[in-house]
Amino acid sequence: MKPSLEDTLLAAIRTIPDYPKPGILFRDITTLLSDARAFRRAIDELVHPYAGQKVDKIAGIEARGFILGGAVAHQLSAGFVPIRKKGKLPYETVRIAYSLEYGLDEMEMHRDGVSPGEKVILIDDLIATGGTAAAAVQLLRQIGADIIAACFVIDLPDLGGREKLEGLGVPVNADRVRRALRECSAFSPCGRRWIGAQRRDGRGCWTECCRCQAGAPLIRPSFARPPSPTRGEGRSYPTFTSTALSNSMTLSPVESKASERSVSTRQPGRDAMGRWASAVRVKVTVSPA
Numbered sequence: 001m002k003p004s005l006e007d008t009l010l011a012a013i014r015t016i017p018d019y020p021k022p023g024i025l026f027r028d029i030t031t032l033l034s035d036a037r038a039f040r041r042a043i044d045e046l047v048h049p050y051a052g053q054k055v056d057k058i059a060g061i062e063a064r065g066f067i068l069g070g071a072v073a074h075q076l077s078a079g080f081v082p083i084r085k086k087g088k089l090p091y092e093t094v095r096i097a098y099s100l101e102y103g104l105d106e107m108e109m110h111r112d113g114v115s116p117g118e119k120v121i122l123i124d125d126l127i128a129t130g131g132t133a134a135a136a137v138q139l140l141r142q143i144g145a146d147i148i149a150a151c152f153v154i155d156l157p158d159l160g161g162r163e164k165l166e167g168l169g170v171p172v173n174a175d176r177v178r179r180a181l182r183e184c185s186a187f188s189p190c191g192r193r194w195i196g197a198q199r200r201d202g203r204g205c206w207t208e209c210c211r212c213q214a215g216a217p218l219i220r221p222s223f224a225r226p227p228s229p230t231r232g233e234g235r236s237y238p239t240f241t242s243t244a245l246s247n248s249m250t251l252s253p254v255e256s257k258a259s260e261r262s263v264s265t266r267q268p269g270r271d272a273m274g275r276w277a278s279a280v281r282v283k284v285t286v287s288p289a
């Protein structure tokens with residue numbers, strides 16, 4: 001079965017805890033960009049609602065918005081306009097200061113990047129607080145752009161960015177990863193996906209995760225399938241431990257017991273390349289409760 005768009009994108013996005021500051025779950029799209037299939041699906045998703053419509057310019061926000069925006073502009077046969085961090089553009093610019101999830105910055109664009117009345121789509125990889133995108137909207141409007149929409153691959157809904165942009169009268173297109181990431185960050189304090197396994201002490205699973213090491217609990221996501229007794233999961237669910245076969249994030253070792261048995265199953269986890277996938281083969285060792 002073809003994986004859903006959400007699963008494809010979510011599996012291709014890497015989450016780095018505490019980068020660039022403690023407490024930030026950094027959503028790294030370099031893994032998505034290097035995955036040809038995920039990259040294409042992300043671009044198709046951004047392009048799809050506007051195919052056949054008159055779009056004059058795509059405005060991409062430095063840096064990740066350049067990569068996505070360039071591909072979208074090509075697909076829509078539109079021009080591309082860079083919105084850059086301050087001090088990088090050679091001609092006359094309009095400039096604005098803004099705040100983001102982890103700091104303050106200034107951005108600018110060429111005064112003649114968009115002509116008054118041109119139809120523009122704003123593109124970036126991610127909307128968090130919406131500070132960056134809202135500033136970009138103000139810059140574009142300052143030079144007379146007619147902003148049709150703002151599009152993102154990732155929306156971190158708890159930070160209210162979408163509402164901020166909608167408050168400025170800009171339609172936001174960012175739904176496909178929204179729900180998945182919300183749940184993803186809800187069930188694991190470091191943004192990792194539940195793989196149906198837990199340490200014996202019930203305090204998280206992967207030894208390499210500083211938060212699990214510190215004892216933060218893993219919470220089962222609401223959308224995960226219930227444990228299946230036919231796969232040897234059900235009865236002993238709270239106490240089973242697993243070793244991923246093709247999973248670089250192996251769980252902490254458990255003592256072997258004569259009464260334990262191993263079952264091979266497929267669960268969300270890391271594939272052989274270390275990327276998240278909706279289904280990887282894992283070996284589950286079922287212990288008596």
Ligand SMILES: O=P(O)(O)OC[C@H]1O[C@H](OP(=O)(O)OP(=O)(O)O)[C@H](O)[C@@H]1O
Binds near residue numbers: 101102125128130
């Ligand atoms: O919604 P916000 O809270 O404003 O945050 C979103 C912005 O933050 C990231 O860029 P960043 O400023 O990290 O720059 P980069 O792309 O150059 O790394 C991201 O690519 C968005 O542009």
Ligand SMILES: Nc1ncnc2[nH]cnc12
Binds near residue numbers: 027
């Ligand atoms: N959590 C996050 N991950 C990646 N980029 C971001 N920009 C703002 N917040 C971010």
